[in-house]
Amino acid sequence: MTYHLVVEVLPKDGMLDPQGDAVQASLAALGFDQASAVRVGRLISLTVQAASADQAVQLGEQMANALLANPVMETYRLAVHAT
Amino acid sequence: MSRKAVVIVFPGSNCDQDVAAAFAAATGQQAELVWHTEFSAHQAPLAILPGGFSYGDYLRAGAIAARSPALDALREHHRRGGLVLGICNGFQILTEAGLLPGAFARNHCLHFLSQDVSLRVEANDSPFLADFACGEVIDLPIAHAEGAYQPDQSHPDSDGRVALRYCNQDGAVSAAANPNGAIGNVAGLLDQTGRIFGLMPHPERNADPALGSGHGGRLFRSALQAVSHLG
Numbered sequence: 001m002t003y004h005l006v007v008e009v010l011p012k013d014g015m016l017d018p019q020g021d022a023v024q025a026s027l028a029a030l031g032f033d034q035a036s037a038v039r040v041g042r043l044i045s046l047t048v049q050a051a052s053a054d055q056a057v058q059l060g061e062q063m064a065n066a067l068l069a070n071p072v073m074e075t076y077r078l079a080v081h082a083t
Numbered sequence: 084m085s086r087k088a089v090v091i092v093f094p095g096s097n098c099d100q101d102v103a104a105a106f107a108a109a110t111g112q113q114a115e116l117v118w119h120t121e122f123s124a125h126q127a128p129l130a131i132l133p134g135g136f137s138y139g140d141y142l143r144a145g146a147i148a149a150r151s152p153a154l155d156a157l158r159e160h161h162r163r164g165g166l167v168l169g170i171c172n173g174f175q176i177l178t179e180a181g182l183l184p185g186a187f188a189r190n191h192c193l194h195f196l197s198q199d200v201s202l203r204v205e206a207n208d209s210p211f212l213a214d215f216a217c218g219e220v221i222d223l224p225i226a227h228a229e230g231a232y233q234p235d236q237s238h239p240d241s242d243g244r245v246a247l248r249y250c251n252q253d254g255a256v257s258a259a260a261n262p263n264g265a266i267g268n269v270a271g272l273l274d275q276t277g278r279i280f281g282l283m284p285h286p287e288r289n290a291d292p293a294l295g296s297g298h299g300g301r302l303f304r305s306a307l308q309a310v311s312h313l314g
Contacts, residue, residue, distance in 0.1 A: 011188070015233070016264065018191050042142075067150060070143055070179070072186035073233045 002047050003056035006079045009069045010041035028042050047083060056080045087310055088114035088129040091122050091157070093148045097120040098134035098170065098287060105287035106131070109300035110307040119151060124159035127167045128310035132157075132173025134226070134285055144187055144229040145175030145255035154180045156230045166210055166310060171227055174272075174281030183281045184243040188231040191264030197226040199295070200262055200284060202270050203250040212243030212246060214301050220254045221298040223284035225262060225270075230283050232265035247271030247282055 011017045017039050024038035046063075050056035060078045070074040088106055092099045097115055106114040117126065126129030138147035148154070154176070161167055161182070169177040177183045190196055201222055204215045215221065248268040251260040256268045263283075271282035 015188070016191065016231075017190060018193050018264075022193060067146065069140070069188050070146070071237070072178075072184075072235045073188055 001049065001052075002083045003050055003053060004081045004083050005046050005048055005056060005060045006081075007044040007046075007060060007064055007068050008041060008077045008079075009044070009064075009074050010039050010076070012073055012075050015073055041074070053080050053082065085113055086127040087112045087307060088131060089122065090114050090115045090128045090131045090133055091119050091153055092133070093119045093135070093137035093151070093153075095137045095139055096133050096135035098172075101285075102133045102170065102287045105144065105290035105299065106303045109290045109303040112307055119148070119153040120285050122153045124156050125163050125165055126160075128164075129168065129306055130157060130160055132167070132169040132176050134171030134173060137172055137176060137251070140172070140229075143175075143179065145172055145179040147300055148172075148176045149179030149181075154182075155180060158182070161276075161279060162232065163216060165278070165289055166306060167279040168211060168306065169279075170287070171225075172284055174283055175229065177279065177281045182279055183274055184235045184238065185269075185272070186233045187229045188233055188236070188264075188311050190228055190230050190262075191239065195226070195228040196230065196262055197224070198262065199224050199289075200270070201250050201252050201254075202247045203256060204244045205248055205256045206273060206277075207279060209246065209273050211273075211277075211280040211302055211306050214305035220250060220252065222289065222296045223282075223286055223299055224288045225284050226288075227263070230263035230265060230312075232267070232269040232283075234266055234269075243274045244277075245269055245271070245273070245282070246273045246280060269287055 019040040020038040091171040247270040290300035
């Protein structure tokens, strides 16, 4: 089956995120001073062939650990959907 | 005369010619440019990863190059006693490949920084720094957007040693002398063998005394001396 994987990568908690800070300051300048804890990461979308959703997740985790996220400074979250 | 150094060129490397020219001018030995798919272990005792934007720095700086077959060859080169010098993007590649610990985040100022910096030599038990004294202050230029060094918190004792820290002209390591937000003002790291050296500053841009102190040339000569009997 074909599964759609979405990998969200964010800076680790506690890591300074100057991009997030800059975006938050810009939001505040537009009047959105309700916004806080802004973090900027990246989203990677892909499809995989897998026997089950579990296997698709497993593949996604392997890809995230091998390349998509850097464990020194980033965390990731996976979402899987059947296509 | 046998070849002493090769410069490994990736798509997007852009300091390769400068390194080769500066190395040759400083040492009198040629450094041959080698396309990354052509690199194999121990083509020369010194392998240099130059600065630039390998693979466009897509995903993260150095991430794609770090997972190319050339890095397997580089690991073999190191196992066989070879020296590895990673400059700027080359340093980022070495951390992404796990050959040096830690990682690089965006400069805290969010700008690309191109400027001269002062650096304090923290360790000299490496072929690359044998010509320098511990505590010596040297000047080299930086040119990068992702230079905020992050140590590996989950492996705080892992394998790396700080070789260079950003400092002021008197050698004081301080927040004011930190251009990019690197944790611990780290600008250069050695592995445990001292034969892998990564640094964010560009020695090739201050190798000729006409361009400044010429400290980069000393670094190349120091490395060459260590490999002069090899190759």
